[in-house]
Amino acid sequence: MAEKGSAEYYIQHHLTNLTFGRHPELGWTVAQNQEQIEAMGFMSIHLDTMLWSWLMGLLFIGLFMLASRRVTVGVPGGLQNFVEMVLEYVGGILKDTFNGRPSATIGAIALTLFFWILLMNTLKLVPIDYFPYSAELLGIPYFKIVPTTDINGTLGISFGVLLFIIYYSIKVKGAVGYAKELSSMPFAHWLFAPINFVLEVIALLVKPVTLAFRLFGNMYAGEVIFVLIALMPFYLQFIADVPWAIFHLLVIPLQAFIFTVLSVVYLNQAHEDH
Amino acid sequence: MNMNLTLLGQTISFFIFVWFCVKYVWPPLTTAMQERQKKIADGLEAADRAKRDLQMAQEKAGDTLKDSRAQSAQLLDEAHRRSAQMIDTAKEEAKAAAEKIAAQAKADVDAQIATAREQLRAEVSRLAVLGAERILQTEIDAAKHAKLVDDLAAKL
Numbered sequence: 001m002a003e004k005g006s007a008e009y010y011i012q013h014h015l016t017n018l019t020f021g022r023h024p025e026l027g028w029t030v031a032q033n034q035e036q037i038e039a040m041g042f043m044s045i046h047l048d049t050m051l052w053s054w055l056m057g058l059l060f061i062g063l064f065m066l067a068s069r070r071v072t073v074g075v076p077g078g079l080q081n082f083v084e085m086v087l088e089y090v091g092g093i094l095k096d097t098f099n100g101r102p103s104a105t106i107g108a109i110a111l112t113l114f115f116w117i118l119l120m121n122t123l124k125l126v127p128i129d130y131f132p133y134s135a136e137l138l139g140i141p142y143f144k145i146v147p148t149t150d151i152n153g154t155l156g157i158s159f160g161v162l163l164f165i166i167y168y169s170i171k172v173k174g175a176v177g178y179a180k181e182l183s184s185m186p187f188a189h190w191l192f193a194p195i196n197f198v199l200e201v202i203a204l205l206v207k208p209v210t211l212a213f214r215l216f217g218n219m220y221a222g223e224v225i226f227v228l229i230a231l232m233p234f235y236l237q238f239i240a241d242v243p244w245a246i247f248h249l250l251v252i253p254l255q256a257f258i259f260t261v262l263s264v265v266y267l268n269q270a271h272e273d274h
Numbered sequence: 275m276n277m278n279l280t281l282l283g284q285t286i287s288f289f290i291f292v293w294f295c296v297k298y299v300w301p302p303l304t305t306a307m308q309e310r311q312k313k314i315a316d317g318l319e320a321a322d323r324a325k326r327d328l329q330m331a332q333e334k335a336g337d338t339l340k341d342s343r344a345q346s347a348q349l350l351d352e353a354h355r356r357s358a359q360m361i362d363t364a365k366e367e368a369k370a371a372a373e374k375i376a377a378q379a380k381a382d383v384d385a386q387i388a389t390a391r392e393q394l395r396a397e398v399s400r401l402a403v404l405g406a407e408r409i410l411q412t413e414i415d416a417a418k419h420a421k422l423v424d425d426l427a428a429k430l
Contacts, residue, residue: 017280019278021278021279037276038276040278041276041278042276042277042278042279043278043279044278044279044280045278045279045280045283046278046280049280049283049284050280050283050284050287053284053287054287057287057290057291060291061291061294061295061298061299064295064298064299064303065294065298065299067303068298068299068302068303071302071303071306072306073306073309073310073313074310076310083303084303084307087300087303087304087307088307091304104296104300104301104304105292105296107300107304108292108295108296108299108300109292109295111295111299111300112288112291112292112295116288116291147284150280151277152277152278152280152281152283152284153280153284155277155281155284156280156281156282156283156284156285156287156288157284157285157288159281159284159285160284160285160288160289160292163285
């Protein structure tokens with residue numbers, strides 16, 4: 001383990017999640033260092049990722065529920081205007097990429113994906129030291145606030161999207177129809193059915209994996225750069241920090257947009273009979 | 275960068291947020307937006323219709339004005355014609371009446387002249403007879419000499 005105070009320690013500290021899990025010797029506890037986290041393996045959970053994704057999720061739901069409770073057909077107020085703008089935007093994505101009339105559930109999926117991911121990505125603009133350092137002062141070993149820089153966070157969402165894809169495929173084509181679709185391409189001969197099936201299942205699984213890794217990769221890389229910039233002398237940081245943050249003003253909504261659009265495209269494919 | 279339960283936690287969170295969204299966010303907001311869209315469309319249509327109606331009404335008013343103007347001109351003409359006719363008739367009537375009165379007066383005058391002449395004749399014949407009597411100093415039998423006196427009177 002790196003020495004406390006060294007650059008390596010600093011980087012590692014800022015890129016590690018606050019992990020609560022079952023340690024083979026210590027039982028259920030909060031991991032205090034890398035070794036404990038590794039020892040916990042799968043039976044652990046990132047408290048910071050969960051906390052901040054829920055905070056952002058509740059902010060999203062709260063904002064939109066507040067707006068929908070006060071919704072008026074007449075002249076909309078500020079909050080409703082904002083919410084309707086987001087809805088129009090998501091509606092535009094659906095219109096462009098979804099054939100036919102999307103159901104309320106499809107709309108809700110697209111809206112949730114877009115706005116939730118946007119909020120979580122936006123957390124990245126919080127100066128990199130604020131939360132980890134404050135947490136350290138409070139005795140919390142790690143604290144990484146951006147849920148989308150955690151592969152578990154992004155993969156969790158895209159896994160949800162995968163379940164929706166499978167659900168809609170079966171709903172629209174039936175279990176048999178879906179199985180037939182999976183085994184009849186790309187080689188249109190019954191002899192190739194098992195190979196087709198394997199290929200199609202891989203293609204299906206690749207969808208959420210690419211979704212998750214694209215978002216995670218962009219966010220994580222950005223985070224690493226921010227951490228590296230934070231290692232510069234404080235009076236020079238702004239030279240790199242400001243352009244990078246401005247660049248991220250672009251990346252943050254773009255990644256939320258890409259995730260949403262591709263998810264809608266996949267859901268649309270699930271609705272179409274081949 | 276290790277996989278753990280966060281994965282499932284995040285999936286469950288995602289489903290919960292989507293569920294909330296389906297239940298409380300998407301339908302009321304989209305409904306309101308669609309309703310407003312419809313309302314605006316209706317409003318615009320109503321405005322268009324009102325504009326069309328106004329134009330039609332204006333055209334109608336113009337037509338009516340033109341009609342009434344023509345009608346009034348016609349009425350005025352008629353009145354002029356009628357009054358001229360009436361004046362003509364009255365003139366003719368007056369002329370006829372005047373002629374009649376004049377004729378009557380002339381007839382009266384003629385009659386009076388005739389009467390006066392008759393009286394004068396009678397007087398003259400009486401005077402003539404009286405004169406003749408005085409001259410002849412004899413009585414003339416009026417009946418005997420009536421023819422003579424009458425002849426005399428007729429010559430006057």
